[in-house]
Amino acid sequence: MEETPGVTLASDGIEGKAWNVVGHTYTPKLHSDNAFLWHAVIPAETFVPPHIHPTQDEWILVLEGELEIEFNHDKGAPGVQKAGPGDTIRMPRGVAHGIFNRSGATATCTFGVAPARKLFDLFIALDGVTDPAELVRLSALHEVDFLPPPDAA
Numbered sequence: 001m002e003e004t005p006g007v008t009l010a011s012d013g014i015e016g017k018a019w020n021v022v023g024h025t026y027t028p029k030l031h032s033d034n035a036f037l038w039h040a041v042i043p044a045e046t047f048v049p050p051h052i053h054p055t056q057d058e059w060i061l062v063l064e065g066e067l068e069i070e071f072n073h074d075k076g077a078p079g080v081q082k083a084g085p086g087d088t089i090r091m092p093r094g095v096a097h098g099i100f101n102r103s104g105a106t107a108t109c110t111f112g113v114a115p116a117r118k119l120f121d122l123f124i125a126l127d128g129v130t131d132p133a134e135l136v137r138l139s140a141l142h143e144v145d146f147l148p149p150p151d152a153a
Contacts (some may be wrong), residue, residue: 001116003032010093013039022048022135029110032057036116038123042067042099042107050098050147051139053091057114060089060099067106070098096147118142 008014013027017024020026023046030037042065050070060067062083066132069089070080072109083089101107129135136146 001033002033003030003034005088017124021123021126021129022046024048026111026125028120031116031120033116035112035114036120037110037112037120040111042101042109044101044104044106046101048098050096052096052122052145052147053093053113053143054095054145055117055143056095056115056119058091058094058097060091060112061110062087062089063108063110065101065105065109066103066117067107067109068100071085074097119144 008029012027014031017053018025018027023043025041027039028036029039062084062085064085066082066084067089069081069083069091071091071097072083081089087103119142122139122144125138125142126135139146
């Protein structure tokens with residue numbers, strides 16, 4: 001798929017699409033073979049569990065609010081970093097990361113991945129899915145590998 005010239009308005013998603021994925025609202029803004037960008041509204045006290053993109057680099061530009069990113073959950077010693085408005089979070093392919101909004105307020109941001117691979121189709125499949133096992137199953141089919149939860153301390 002090739003990118004086409006034009007403007008995606010702030011209020012719109014590509015083809016009028018918006019998805020509910022893990023309680024977040026994802027609105028696609030750009031989709032080509034090379035990249036996929038989406039706007040996200042991340043309510044307080046929600047998260048994306050730790051996972052790995054083996055075929056994509058991912059990044060987040062925080063617009064409003066604060067996010068915490070936990071890196072390397074799979075290595076047994078997660079590193080937590082905080083990001084606020086204007087900050088860019090870099091999540092290279094193959095690096096485990098979880099995304100958490102523990103701030104008490106809604107956060108908004110723009111996500112991107114490159115190359116696009118199967119993530120656009122994953123969000124179509126995940127729209128409204130609430131069963132964790134189904135989320136993990138569908139994600140694995142679309143090149144996103146969720147990690148088991150950490151051991152209870």
